[in-house]
Amino acid sequence: MDVREGGVEIAVPDARDGASEGAGDDVFYNPTQELNRDVTVATLRAYREREPRVATYLDAMAASGIRGVRAAKAGYDVTCADVDADAVGLARENLARNDLDGRAVERDVNALLHDGETVFDVVDLDPFGTPIPFADAAFANARNLVCVTATDTAPLCGAHQRSGIRKYATLPQNTDYHPEMGLRVLLSALIRTAARYDKAAVPILSHVSRHYVRTYLELDARATRADDLIDDLGYVHHCEDCLRRSHEFGLVAHPPETCDACGGDRLLTAGPLYLGPIRDREFVRSVREQVTDGLGEAARADRLLDTLVAELDTPTHYDQHRLCKQWSRSAPAMDDFLETLRDAGFAASHAHYAGTAFKTDATVPEIRDATGE
Numbered sequence: 001m002d003v004r005e006g007g008v009e010i011a012v013p014d015a016r017d018g019a020s021e022g023a024g025d026d027v028f029y030n031p032t033q034e035l036n037r038d039v040t041v042a043t044l045r046a047y048r049e050r051e052p053r054v055a056t057y058l059d060a061m062a063a064s065g066i067r068g069v070r071a072a073k074a075g076y077d078v079t080c081a082d083v084d085a086d087a088v089g090l091a092r093e094n095l096a097r098n099d100l101d102g103r104a105v106e107r108d109v110n111a112l113l114h115d116g117e118t119v120f121d122v123v124d125l126d127p128f129g130t131p132i133p134f135a136d137a138a139f140a141n142a143r144n145l146v147c148v149t150a151t152d153t154a155p156l157c158g159a160h161q162r163s164g165i166r167k168y169a170t171l172p173q174n175t176d177y178h179p180e181m182g183l184r185v186l187l188s189a190l191i192r193t194a195a196r197y198d199k200a201a202v203p204i205l206s207h208v209s210r211h212y213v214r215t216y217l218e219l220d221a222r223a224t225r226a227d228d229l230i231d232d233l234g235y236v237h238h239c240e241d242c243l244r245r246s247h248e249f250g251l252v253a254h255p256p257e258t259c260d261a262c263g264g265d266r267l268l269t270a271g272p273l274y275l276g277p278i279r280d281r282e283f284v285r286s287v288r289e290q291v292t293d294g295l296g297e298a299a300r301a302d303r304l305l306d307t308l309v310a311e312l313d314t315p316t317h318y319d320q321h322r323l324c325k326q327w328s329r330s331a332p333a334m335d336d337f338l339e340t341l342r343d344a345g346f347a348a349s350h351a352h353y354a355g356t357a358f359k360t361d362a363t364v365p366e367i368r369d370a371t372g373e
């Protein structure tokens with residue numbers, strides 16, 4: 001069947017049960033990733049405004065080529081790669097039917113990136129599950145930008161903890177701030193991988209949905225910049241009794257044995273996590289300007305990017321409904337709730353991945369007192 005997305009027409013495998021997600025032997029296509037692809041296109045446009053010499057884009061796991069075709073439409077010189085011959089054929093057909101230049105190659109992305117024949121300005125990793133098996137090759141080869149999707153949210157957020165430890169060489173913990181944990185576990189692993197090549201992988205835009213984590217990392221070849229990012233790694237300590245959470249920077253953890261707030265001993269420590277900013281505010285504003293009406297998910301992309309600009313850098317969040325339920329209160333509108341916290345002198349913001357999630361520098365008792373009737 002044919003789908004139209006972002007001004008291109010793409011042949012994808014026929015939908016089964018309303019959606020085609022590479023079921024069986026079919027080439028993969030997931031209609032629910034349109035927001036992810038729209039943000040990718042807006043990011044690629046904004047990035048080239050900032051770095052006009054950036055030209056080549058590798059859609060490293062192309063499947064139907066929908067992402068690469070859209071990047072080509074945005075003016076990039078695109079290579080679509082996949083190990084699956086049917087996917088490569090479809091990606092080639094989709095470039096041609098949109099009258100776009102570019103090439104589709106049947107290659108394992110690690111071999112392609114390591115063969116030394118081509119250096120890509122932008123490398124986009126969109127694998128099934130974890131991107132870690134491809135991260136070394138991407139950081140060793142890419143010149144400017146590495147874009148990464150990870151869909152293995154259970155290992156990332158600590159729900160499948162042993163798998164998370166194996167894949168990401170860090171200790172994730174299964175807390176109620178899953179999206180934040182998953183994103184910061186992924187960023188920790190990617191930043192440490194890039195640092196092995198004396199490169200800094202600076203997160204200029206990152207977002208999380210229930211199904212995936214997405215991040216755009218700008219490469220800086222100064223080893224001192226890589227050191228700065230290593231200094232942004234550290235640990236989150238979480239009390240399971242009173243929900244107090246704190247964090248400390250550094251690669252050596254000093255986990256408290258009892259909670260400072262309630263004296264309880266049910267403390268979890270996660271890390272090393274990336275504790276720095278997950279985006280560059282100025283860059284996200286410029287991406288927002290590139291969200292045009294032709295994008296199918298423009299409204300959601302605008303909301304997401306606006307929220308990301310205003311979001312605090314705090315590496316944890318609270319769930320407003322959970323706290324209000326615990327205090328037997330009804331939950332007020334989130335904007336009013338945040339305003340009340342700010343009026344009481346605290347920093348407070350939405351978190352981009354859930355309507356009931358918020359970030360603040362207030363402790364749980366401070367939130368309770370500040371927002372009580």
Ligand SMILES: C[S@@+](CC[C@H](N)C(=O)[O-])C[C@H]1O[C@@H](n2cnc3c(N)ncnc32)[C@H](O)[C@@H]1O
Binds near residue numbers: 062082109
């Ligand atoms: C999740 S799909 C990509 C979806 C696509 N980027 C999109 O936006 O619709 C993952 C693709 O990676 C391909 N793949 C898996 N291992 C690979 C490897 N080592 N090198 C290149 N492609 C690979 C699979 O054949 C599959 O088509």
